Amino acid sequence: MTHFVPHDDFRSWGNVLQVPHAVARPSWRDQLANTISTGRQQGLPLLATGLRRSYGDSILNPAGGMIDMAGLDRIIHFDPDRRLLRAEAGLPLDVLLKLFVRQGFFPPVTPGTCYVTLGGAVANDVHGKNHHVNGTFGRWVRRLGLLRSSGEELELSPTEHPDLFAATIGGLGLTGLITWVEIELIPIKSAMMDVENIPFEGLDAFFDLAKKSEENFDYTVSWIDCLAAGASLGRGIFSRGNHSASGSPLPDRGNTRFNMPINVPQIAMNRHAINAFNALYFWNGKRKSGGARVGLHPFFYPLDTIGRWNRLYGKKGMYQYQSVVPPAVQHDATKEMLAAISASGQGSFLAVLKTFGASVSPGLLSFPMEGTTLALDFPNRGDDTLRLMARLDAIVLAAGGRLYPAKDGRMPAQMFQAGYPAWQAFSKHVDSGFSSLFWQRVSQM
Ligand SMILES: Cc1cc2nc3c(=O)[nH]c(=O)nc-3n(C[C@H](O)[C@H](O)[C@H](O)COP(=O)(O)OP(=O)(O)OC[C@H]3O[C@@H](n4cnc5c(N)ncnc54)[C@H](O)[C@@H]3O)c2cc1C
Structure with missing residues (x-):
């Protein structure tokens, strides 16, 4: 039997809201039905979590019960001919990489951290640097197991219970507990990446590079200096790469080298420090630009080198703001957002710009759509930060865009509903035994 135990330090990655939670930690699939019924008997609305790499309140549920799925991380079956991997929903990508890269297989889509679980990747229908080639993670999910609060366990696929499948992909954990996931991996010839880094001086150059690069490179992304203004507005470093055709088949160590031991005082994240960092990063990138062969982790997961790097933002935490606007x-719209951010003096060194391809996302609430996505961290400076994000909301809304729920901790209900017109169709599939702080906020009429 798995109990729900009070937990004082259950937070999302952004760390803005710090409230106690009741948490259950099952280890086996046959404990899950019992975990759900225990929670139901205690009157707790439930929600699963993976490795809690979502930034905001889509993984908070203080009045309810959290089911931590990280203990369910076993491989169930692998078919190398069809490249089909079936594994428990708590399997983290870093373990998948350790086991499968040396055999010549790689996840079809990976986010910018390898510390995410299969269940979390499905529930946010995550995207990666190869969106223009492979679309979202959900496009590669062939089947999954879903346990509803009624105790019913279903197998979902694009053809079996297709509506519930579409609601569960990108469904923010609200349709029930994902117990296992079957995904198709992609073949790779080595564990190395051929990468080019190209500095650019403004948005015209960025869009030009993006267009040209998408023809020949599977992975593209840019770091952008969000505090640059005037003639430098929109400058950054464009990074593009492909899996190498030769080279070591063994993945680089990629382990976290250093853990942030404490929350850094927020004063360290002031405008001058960030400005200086960004300028230095840009000029250093310019100096070192060009091609290189690198391992998988430095290319895909540079931030994972510093464990708990979110503590850099201090006790008040940070918001992430990720938008997408149509072509x-x-x-x-990107120019207007960057100008507003630069004028506000807020923003950080973690600012990413990327174009999404035309691939249609399979989930009713999937975030990616064709266009350009901008993602930035903002140290939480209270009302100033909320005002800036409200200003950005107005730009995104006017552009017909939307925000990424996995990164959000405050978007108004109206913003969510405008960006996700399928939300009412989705809400019919929400399991009445599941909830989250995010859903309570954005589903209000
Ligand atoms: C450094 C960093 C870089 C990132 N880069 C990207 C990126 O490039 N692209 C991108 O798309 N995202 C990115 N993210 C966000 C991250 O990929 C997503 O938030 C991802 O879903 C987190 O997975 P997780 O296992 O930590 O899940 P959690 O954050 O714990 O949960 C995510 C959602 O999944 C649900 N869930 C988890 N497990 C289950 C389950 N078994 N059954 C049902 N629901 C479940 C939760 O309820 C929640 O709604 C990044 C995050 C960080 C910290």
Whole structure:
């Protein structure tokens, strides 16, 4: 039997809201039905978590019960001919990489950290640097197991219970507990990446590079200096790469080298420090630009080198703001957002710009759509930060864009509902025994 135990330090990655939670930690699939019924008997609305790499309140549920799925991390079956991996939903990508890269297989889509579980990747329908080639994670999910609060366990696929499948991909954990996931991996010839880094001086150059690079490179992404202004507005470093055709088949160590031991005082994240960092990073990137062969971790997961790097933002935490705007307005809307951020003096060194391809996401609430996505961290400075994000909301709304729930901790209900017109169709599939702080906030009429 798995109990729900009070937990004082159960937080999301952004760390803005720090409230106690009741947490259950099952280890076996046959404990899950009992965990759910225990929670139901205690009157707790439930929610699963993976490795809690979501930034905001989509993984908070203080009045309810959290089911921590990280203990369910076993491989169930692998078919190398069809490249089909079936594993428990708590399997983290870092373990998948350790086991499968040396055999010549790689996840079809990976986010910017390898510390995410299969269940978390499905429930946020995550995207990666190869969105223009492979679309979202959910496109590669062939089947999954879903346990509803009624105790019913279903197998879902694009053809079996297709509506519930579409609600569960990107469904923020609200349709029930994902127990296992079957995904198709992609073949790779080595564990190395051929990468080029190219500095660019503004948005025109960025969009030009993105267009040209998407023809020949599977992975593209840019770091952008969000505090640069005037003639330098929109400058950054464009990074593009492909899996190497030769080289070591063994993955680099990629382990976290250093853990942030404490929350850094927020004063360290002031405008001058960030400005200086960004300028230095840009000029250093310019100096070192060009091609290189690198391991998988430095290319895909540079931030994972520093464990708990979110503590850099201090006790008040940080918000992440990730938007996507459609192609027709992507240049102007991105420029307007960058100008607003630069003028506010807020923003950080973690700012990413990327174009998404035309692939249609399979989930009713999937975030990616064709256009340009901008993602930035903002240290939580209270009302100043909320005002800036409200200003950005207005730009995104006017552009017909939307925000990424996995990164959000405050978007108004109206913003969510405008960005996700399928939300009402989705809500019919929400399991009445499941909830989250995010859902309570954004589903209000
Ligand atoms: C450094 C960093 C870089 C990132 N880069 C990207 C990126 O490039 N692209 C991108 O898309 N995202 C990115 N993210 C966000 C991250 O990929 C997603 O938030 C991901 O879903 C986190 O997975 P997790 O296992 O930590 O899940 P959690 O954050 O714990 O949970 C995520 C969601 O999944 C649900 N869930 C988890 N497990 C289950 C289950 N078994 N059954 C049902 N629901 C479940 C939860 O309820 C929640 O709604 C990044 C995050 C960080 C910290």
